[in-house]
Amino acid sequence: MIIRKYLFDRLREFDWGYLGLAILLSSSGLLAIYSIEVQQDSSSGYFLRQSIWSVLGLVLFFGVYFLPRKVIHNLAYYAYGVGVVLLLIPIALKQGGTVSRWISIGSFGIQPSEFMKIFLLVALAKYFADHKRKLSTIKELMAPFAMTIGPTILVLLQPDLGTALVFLGIFIVVIFWAGIRPLYFFLLLTPIVSMIAAFQTVSFFVWMVLIIVILYFSNMPFWTKVFNFIINVALGGITNLLWALLKPYQQQRILSLIDSDSDPLGAGYQVSQSLTAFGSGGPFGKGFGEGTQTHLKFLPEQHTDFIMTVIGEEFGFLGVMIVITLFYFLIARLINHSYGSKYRFDSVILIGVAAVMVFHVFVNLAMIVGIMPVTGLPLPYISYGGSFMVTAMMMVGLSANMASVRRMTR
Amino acid sequence: MLQGKNIVEGWRSYLVQGLLLLLFLILIGRYYYLMIVFHEKYAEKATANHIRAIPVLASRGVIYDRDGNIIVDNAPSYTISVIPVEIKNKPESLDRLSEIMQVSVKEINRRIVKNRRGSFAPAKVFSRVPFPKISLLQEHRLELAGVTYSIEPIRNYVSDIDLSHALGYTREINRDDLERFSKDLDYQPGDQVGWKGIEKYYDSELHGQRGFRYIEVNALGQEIGEIVDRRPINPVPGHDLILSIDSFIQSITEKALADSSGSVVILNHETGEILAYASRPSYDLEMLSGRISSKDWNALRKNPRNPLFDRGVQGLYPAGSTLKPLAALYSLENLSNARDRTYTCRGSYRLGNRSFGCWKKAGHGKVDLHEAIQQSCNVYFFNLIQDIGLEDWAHLAREFGFGQLTGIDIPGENKGLVPDTKYMNRKYGEKKWTKGNLLNIVVGQGDVLVTPLQLAQFAGMLAQRGFQYQPHFVNKIVSKSGEIIRVNSKQAEKRVIASDESWAFMHKAMWAVVNGPHGTAKAARQKDWEIYGKTGTAQNPHGEDHAWFIGFSLDERYPFAWAVLLENGGGGGGKAAPLIGRILRSIARKDL
Secondary structure (H helix, E strand, O other), X not given: OHHHHHHHHHHHOOOHHHXXXXXXXXXXXXXXXXXXXXXXOOOOOHHHHHHHHHHHHHHHHHHHHHOOXXXXXXXXXXXXXXXXXXXXXXXXXXXXXXOOXXXXXXXXXXXXXXXXXXXXXXXXXXXHHHOOOOOOOHHHHHHHHHHHHHHHHHHHOOOOHHHHXXXXXXXXXXXXXXXXXXXXXXXXXXXXXXXHHOOOHHHHHHHHHHHHHHHHHOOOOHHHHXXXXXXXXXXXXXXXXXXXXXXXXXXXXXXHHHOOOOOOOOHHHHHHHHHHHHHHHOOOOXXXXXXXXXXXXXXXXXXXXXXXXXXXXXXXXXXXXXXXXXXXXXXXXXXXXXXXXXXXXXXXXXXXXXXXXXXXXHHHHHHOOOOOOXXXXXXXXXXOOHHHHHHHHHHHHHHHHXXXXXXXXX | OOOOEOOOOHHHHXXXXXXHHHHHHHHHHHHHHHHHHOHHHHHHHHHHHHXXXXXXXXXXXXXXXXXXXXXXXEEEEEEEEEOHHHHHHOOHHHHHHHHHHOOOHHHHHHHHHHHOOOOOOOEEEEEEEOHHHHHHXXXXXXXXXXXXXXXXXXXXXXXXXXXXXXXXXXXEOOHHHHHHHOOOOOOOOOOEEXXXXXXXXXXXXXXXXXXXXXXXXXXXXXXXXXXXXXXXXXXXXXXXXXXXXXXHHHHHHHHHHOOOOEEEEEEEOOOOEEEEEEEEOOOOHHHHOOOOOHHHHHHHXXXXXXXOOOHHHHOOEOOHHHHHHHHHHHHHHHOOOHHHOEEEXXXXXXXXXXXEEOOOOOOOEEEEHHHHHHHOOHHHHHHHHOOOOHHHHHXXXXXXXXXXXXXXXXXXXXXXXXXXXXXXXXXXXXXOOOXXXXXXXXXXXXXXXXXXXXXXXXXXXXXXXXXXXXXXXXXXXXXXXXXXXXXXXXXXXXXXXXXXXXXXXXXXXXXXXXXXXOOOOHHHOOOOOOEEEEEXXXXXXXXXXXXXXXXXXXXXXXXXXXXXXXXXXXOHHHHHHHHHHHHHHHHHHHHO
């Protein structure tokens, strides 16, 4: 009886927005994958499999939606623990020095790192809900930082730079949302900027001057300021060392951003062919199934990371704008709901999902047109890939759950 | 604490919303720039990406003899290439190819590196592959990923006549020629162009125009299919040439020359058509068509007998006594009492303290002009030239085409040398040359240099009483559809003016050379038709004398004029005259 009432209430409160956006976006993805497949001699089976994953994703969307908040809250840390164990499995099973991103279950594999995104943001939400703090000291950041850095290191071992950056992205957005002081936030971000600036002498020098100025006007103890400054200089200094530790293909991905012609058949080749696909698509595209770049296999990984090139080439600027607008609505909705949530737990989950979405959408859409390094991040709902499709569906299911009208009363 | 309140400040939300908007505006701006502003540029790039124009070679014109028998046509030649990028992924293909072709993988790899034009473009590894190997390749094509073959037309020498020097050969066009030709003609890298002979001279007619078909390729450069909305451009085949060469005469001429070094040119003096043209030693055109190994090429080039040298138009020789008719004709026209003048030959002629010998050491005794021509008496002409100025002699020689190009339709002709006063002054200094030089010149020695073709033309003009017909190899140029593109003129272009009596005298004297009791060329005599001629024995500072025989027939069935040269062949009467005698006998026998 109680359960029936709960389910009834949940259905009454149901937020059609998330479901609608998720269905529209995954339909666009299926259309693009179908376009790739329809022209190929032998069926790759991508369309069928992605359809199955989408349906499974929808089932899990409702599964997560109907999950009582209390259960989610209670199980958050356990789920996080399971996620870490799943991340450890490929490392434990590593063969011949290579770590797989996949755990094989029968004939298909799952990517534990995708599910870890949900587990991490729910765990962070629980932490911030349970510790009702305004994050006024650095010490209070230690636990959430530890929660984030663990999985980050594990995915870096795979090595999966993109997902590692997503984890860090979730952390940065969540602590900002949780109320970190702007100065602390700035200090937290400085090491990252220092490392990037260290690639070039002049920019590093300018950045260091900026840090000195800001530290000078801040009201921290003198030695804290000095310590902070030294950390930044040291980080800049060891950036080259870290650079040398990157895998050559990772270095190449970053380098090819700077000069996309430097490696015509590597990452630069991908981007160059991708630009051609988009540019030749023009305002309205070449029409469904007519993309020459797509069907003549000029684009590697066209069904995964470069899926948008199919939409760009065949449906033009108009098609791209529709997809971008849908993503904007989805993310803006998440942020609005997050701000409007009555409870902190809901709010952090919503902003965490928004962070994951922004990160994936922006990095993917930017890298395929050459304004970000090719980091290998798929586009939610659209790129081919079962684990991420399911994860993304679960994330919006979770968001719909958290954003239920009832609690949007602030 | 599930009931913990949300404490996010408004400014954080606005900042995050603002940042989101900024990021999306950046994206929109970038996509707008790419897809709207630069659409044209990328559209072109996408087209270039996937459309390839594949050249379709035009077939080269066929060369026929005068009777329409094929001398040269085209045959398919198979070329095997590999696509480097595909071989890289499938090295076992090379092992299989190596087995089939019986060539080591190392050698194949060396050729790939040598002919590589990029990872996706086929690199030639074997050319002129025999068909059975291609069948084998077809059978095993599944194990030969990245190995392709193509068919190119190459020259096919159908006829058993040799005619190498006149026909010439084709070669793949080189960069220089490409720059030179491409101004007015459609030549592309990889085209075969005429390199020597008729193939070169008539290349623009023979060449044709390549066509294109448009195919769609994928990122690996693999063919997907024809492009439907882009019509292929069909190749225009080259025009056919109908030569003046008579295969029968050519064939017996080649047989008659056999292994000697020398040249025979037989032409129709009524038209200028070249009926037979041989230069020996010769070379195998088959070997030079398409690709020749550098070893074979060097062997040809360094052969001391110089087979690549076209003696008929490039070889410069002293003419010897074959030039005596020049002075004879001059005297008939310009000196008083010329036909009755007699000189006594005692075997040599003294000029100052030098002695100039006649070929007959015992001397010819008292000879007139007729006898002097028939017996080729040097002393008579030594005397005669005393009354002729060098300038006048040289003028007449030039009128007969010596010292200038005949304009024959093959490239590389030499114009020879007719020494005149200006030339002698330049060479020896003014007044430094003497009557002695003149004595050599009048008997075709000294500075005089002629080609066999020039002498054949000379013989023809004597036959035609001074009318000159342009010697030529090609009678007609005909398009593949049968349209006649060009007919080489059969009209006389020039004439050396002399009286009928003079011509008649010359003919009679030259008849006597062959038919007279003391004639030097009795071996050229024919049973039922009249042969006219003049022998020559050209002294050669480098070795034994060159044997010459020039002549003609006025028989209406056989309006032939010829020049025969046998390098180091000794006496003209002894070697050259019998050779043409054999050829003429074969011609007559065939017509019986």
